[in-house]
Amino acid sequence: SQQGEEDPQALSIQEGENATMNCSYKTSINNLQWYRQNSGRGLVHLILIRSNEREKHSGRLRVTLDTSKKSSSLLITASRAADTASYFCATEETSGSRLTFGEGTQLTVNP
Amino acid sequence: GAVVSQHPSRVICKSGTSVKIECRSLDFQATTMFWYRQFPKQSLMLMATSNEGSKATYEQGVEKDKFLINHASLTLSTLTVTSAHPEDSSFYICSARIAGGIYEQYFGPGTRLTVT
Numbered sequence: 001s002q003q004g005e006e007d008p009q010a011l012s013i014q015e016g017e018n019a020t021m022n023c024s025y026k027t028s029i030n031n032l033q034w035y036r037q038n039s040g041r042g043l044v045h046l047i048l049i050r051s052n053e054r055e056k057h058s059g060r061l062r063v064t065l066d067t068s069k070k071s072s073s074l075l076i077t078a079s080r081a082a083d084t085a086s087y088f089c090a091t092e093e094t095s096g097s098r099l100t101f102g103e104g105t106q107l108t109v110n111p
Numbered sequence: 112g113a114v115v116s117q118h119p120s121r122v123i124c125k126s127g128t129s130v131k132i133e134c135r136s137l138d139f140q141a142t143t144m145f146w147y148r149q150f151p152k153q154s155l156m157l158m159a160t161s162n163e164g165s166k167a168t169y170e171q172g173v174e175k176d177k178f179l180i181n182h183a184s185l186t187l188s189t190l191t192v193t194s195a196h197p198e199d200s201s202f203y204i205c206s207a208r209i210a211g212g213i214y215e216q217y218f219g220p221g222t223r224l225t226v227t
Contacts (some may be wrong), residue, residue: 013201035218042117042204042220043155088154097143097208101155 006089006102014110019076021105023089024069030092032065032073033099037086044089046087081111114138117219124195124226131191132222134205140185145216146160146178147201156174161188195226 005024013019023032031050035043049056049065049072056063060074076083086106090099114137134144142163147155159169159180167180179191188207188226192199202223206216 033215040202040221040223042115043206043218045215045217048215098145098157098160099206100157101147103154 001081003081006105007089008105009103010106010108011080012108013018013089017079017109018081019083019107019109020109021087023073023074023102025071025072025076025091026070026102027091029067032063032072033090033092034061034063035088035090035101037088037104039086042087044106058111061101062073076107079109081108083107083108085089113209113215113217115205115217117203117205117222119222121223122225124173125166126205126226127194128159129193130195130224131189132205132224134207134219136186136207136217139209139217141188141209142185143208144182144188144211145206145208146180146188146190146213147204147206148219149204151202154156155204158190192224195224195227200224200226203211214217 007022016055022091029068033048034046037043047058047063051062088104089102116135118133119202146158146159148158149155157170158173160165161180161182163182163185169175182188202221204221206218208216
């Protein structure tokens with residue numbers, strides 16, 4: 001079964017608004033990563049946050065990690081229609097280098 | 112940099128035939144490649160981890176005799192779906208980790224397999 005659970009499963013917002021997606025996991029991790037996938041395409045790596053980090057920024061993206069709660073959030077600020085995609089969190093467990101993906105959040109940004 | 116390609120991007124085959132999918136790291140060497148399967152509107156499920164020069168490690172529930180993986184060089188891994196059935200129809204995605212790299216995996220664009 002998938003380690004990560006994401007919520008919401010689907011999110012629809014207006015251009016310019018912020019989008020927040022959450023991810024929870026169950027085991028100890030080395031790092032947590034967020035990926036984006038446009039429909040029928042491959043994955044694009046967005047950001048990686050290590051287990052000893054609490055917050056990280058990259059452009060309009062802000063990721064937080066709370067290892068005590070085993071959860072992470074991805075915030076996209078000032079969203080654009082081009083941000084419409086599925087977003088997945090993925091955890092790399094301390095037991096190995098494999099990534100385990102969450103269920104994903106389908107984000108729709110309406111122009 | 113760090114581009115991963117897959118070939119073919121789409122393939123349709125008849126039930127009972129075999130299909131080979133290639134995954135190439137174009138501008139870096141990858142000691143480890145990963146194969147995932149994704150069904151419509153679902154997440155990625157890791158099928159196997161492919162290490163150059165050694166046998167692949169398959170995830171629980173993945174038939175190694177059905178999904179043959181060969182990682183013959185530092186830039187190429189192949190996945191062969193043998194005796195394909197309609198339920199094997201899926202989106203297959205590979206990723207590669209840079210040799211000596213620690214964390215990041217680079218993903219290919221995926222291959223859409225349809226078995227009729």
